[in-house]
Amino acid sequence: DQQVKQNSPSLSVQEGRISILNCDYTNSMFDYFLWYKKYPAEGPTFLISISSIKDKNEDGRFTVFLNKSAKHLSLHIVPSQPGDSAVYFCAASNSGNTPLVFGKGTRLSVIA
Amino acid sequence: DSGVTQTPKHLITATGQRVTLRCSPRSGDLSVYWYQQSLDQGLQFLIQYYNGEERAKGNILERFSAQQFPDLHSELNLSSLELGDSALYFCASSVKLNNSPLHFGNGTRLTVT
Numbered sequence: 001d002q003q004v005k006q007n008s009p010s011l012s013v014q015e016g017r018i019s020i021l022n023c024d025y026t027n028s029m030f031d032y033f034l035w036y037k038k039y040p041a042e043g044p045t046f047l048i049s050i051s052s053i054k055d056k057n058e059d060g061r062f063t064v065f066l067n068k069s070a071k072h073l074s075l076h077i078v079p080s081q082p083g084d085s086a087v088y089f090c091a092a093s094n095s096g097n098t099p100l101v102f103g104k105g106t107r108l109s110v111i112a
Numbered sequence: 113d114s115g116v117t118q119t120p121k122h123l124i125t126a127t128g129q130r131v132t133l134r135c136s137p138r139s140g141d142l143s144v145y146w147y148q149q150s151l152d153q154g155l156q157f158l159i160q161y162y163n164g165e166e167r168a169k170g171n172i173l174e175r176f177s178a179q180q181f182p183d184l185h186s187e188l189n190l191s192s193l194e195l196g197d198s199a200l201y202f203c204a205s206s207v208k209l210n211n212s213p214l215h216f217g218n219g220t221r222l223t224v225t
Contacts, residue, residue: 004154034213043116043202043217043218044155044214046214046215049213089154091155097209099157099170100155102147102157103154104154
């Protein structure tokens with residue numbers, strides 16, 4: 001049973017446009033969410049996080065939105081750059097005290 | 113560079129064999145996690161250690177075991193290997209007991225033939 005779902009395996013966006021990556025979760029105990037970015041032959045790197053007391057967190061070009069009632073979060077990248085091309089993983093945990101549960105990832109391709 | 117070191121980078125072995133994957137966490141990090149990524153799958157949590165003690169267990173097979181040593185490095189032992197064990201194995205570390213956030217190594221790619 002997948003508790004964290006990323007239903008789009010891939011996404012292609014033009015440079016300069018907005019990239020929106022989506023993530024759904026089923027476990028209502030999750031209250032801490034993270035996005036990781038992964039380049040080929042490297043490990044995932046932490047991008048941005050949000051706790052359930054917020055509905056938005058912003059860091060430069062990256063913004064994460066959380067809709068608790070819909071059990072949905074999204075990552076917005078504006079403007080998208082070719083260097084953003086990578087696999088993005090959504091992850092969740094219970095107050096950061098349980099091991100992170102990851103989605104299967106979305107491969108983002110930013111086309112110049 | 114995350115500061116987490118995993119060796120070896122690649123490992124090719126035959127079914128039935130046993131291998132050991134090694135992880136050195138970031139300096140100062142006490143918590144070590146092991147994750148498995150199979151083809152087209154997300155990262156599956158295997159096991160967590162904190163300061164030498166096992167803290168959480170995921171869907172880790174009985175054929176797999178791990179430990180964290182006094183110098184905080186960790187080893188993941190995989191035995192009686194099967195073709196389905198072929199995967200990327202990631203180690204991650206964090207300074208605290210909880211996750212936030214995890215710093216990952218570059219993984220060990222295991223191929224079982």
